[in-house]
Amino acid sequence: MTESGDIGGVRHGLVHGFEAIVVETPAATAAVSLFGGQILSFVPAGHDEVLWVSPLVAAPPTPIRGGIPVCWPYFAREGQSDDVPSHGYARTARWALTGSRTTENGDTELELAPEGLDHLDLTVHMTVRVGATLTQGLHTHNPRLAAVTMTEAFHNYFKVADVRRVHVEGLRELTYIDKFDDMRTHTQDGNWSLPEDSGRSDRVYPDAGGTYRIIDPGLRRSVEVTARGGRSAVVWNPGEASASGMADVGSHWREFVCVEAANVGPNRVDVPAGSDHSLWQTISVTQIH
Template sequence: MREGVHAGTACWIVDTAHAQAAIARHGGQLLAWRPADAAHDVLWLSPLAKRPPAPLRGGVPLCWPWFGSGEGDLPAHGLARTRAWALDDWRLDDDGSVALTLRPETQPVPGLEVIEHLRIGGVLEQTLETRNTGDVPLALTQALHSYFHVGDVAQVEVDGLDGHDYLDKYEGYAAARHQRGAWRLDDPRDPGRSDRVYLGTGGRYLLRDPVLARSLAITSVGSHSLVVWNPGATGGRAMDDVGDGWRHYLCLEVANAVTDRVQLAPGTTHRLSQRVEVQESHATG
């Protein structure tokens, strides 16, 4: 563990025999993770990403304590992702993984405390912990907004969503649609883009990537929804920190979003977690 710079941003750097990673002070955001035996980076970070204090495009932004648009002048996706974070503690575990605990230098919401736990090794484990430290019940939505690096988003498939309903942001989340088969970007009803919140999901997903010859196995706990987002060619090129990079990522965001809200009674804690494992297929597509 050391302090350093990654993609022009001040970070904590993990570099072991098992994995490399970079965690930004800005937003407590995981910017990079690559197991030692992986042929490619697992996360996508935009080469056009703006610098702090703007949000960083890529990696795993922390959307907290709300997901989506804020009311009035409040920023989209909450307050955590643009705050300065501090490293509380870190340790080297017996299996060679590095465990870190981070929190904002100042908690952004009175009555709520947010803490991030990371375990960096051949497998990634990430948890967003929220504690209600006040004396009134509070509700929140949130997401681990993961940008997964893919060879060509038009060729990937996502298993684990067949049979689930979803709400489409392009339709204002107005009516539930039904997923049949694996997710693909070429849905004939809305081809070439995706901004969906899948509901009542089971927390086990597989992102299959024939171009990079690998799959990413993602498991979530504390979540009953998954956001699947890629803006497509037109949307990506309209974003000055995405451009043509839209083709090389897919956001699979373990979340509590839209209708999936967390109700926190005083003195209680909620944990939103994901576990990511790389499965190399040793085949090209």
């Protein structure tokens, strides 16, 4: 890997008020915040912004609402006590760019790692590859002498015209755990859409297929998420009532849907001593008519 100054199209900048690594290529532009290692923007050539970041976003140390939060080494507070930060330590850590390169096909690839997490049992670093598609890899290493159990997610916030008018393919007939229904299990009937009765969704789909498509007629596009090493899918939108109590969402709840590549719930990961585990996702956009 080479330092970012050695390749074109990689620079430091401010995005949504956050210090970020900005990538500009003929195929796409993107930005990664150094607070949380969070991807804040991905705009493939010929398309509009793919990710949603709240216009009400707060300054650090409050976690960024939007983009792609990195939930690691646990999701929510699964298996943790109540005195730890929700969604893990990585999302509020300072991250550093450790290298960058141009791949054989002309994509720009960044390597980043968080700082100040030496007290944890696991270590982590991240790959972000920007081209016509966005590819992200989260790489966990266990340097200990015993196995460590973890959960994780790419908590993707996708920009939509109106969440009430979109649907998500790839989840049909899967069993899901409904966090808004006391963790009861149900079977997905058809494609996912925002439930009309409750107007909100917080569903974990264990052992999902790994490919999910957001069909958005308002923006006339399909956004596809393809996961590798991630057995779970999570689909979340708080709905109007819950969002009204969220200072960084409020009336903007219609503007996004979270479709997440994850290992959560029954799909927690046991990382053996001295071993590695990677979660990958690729995000692509197709125009529809």
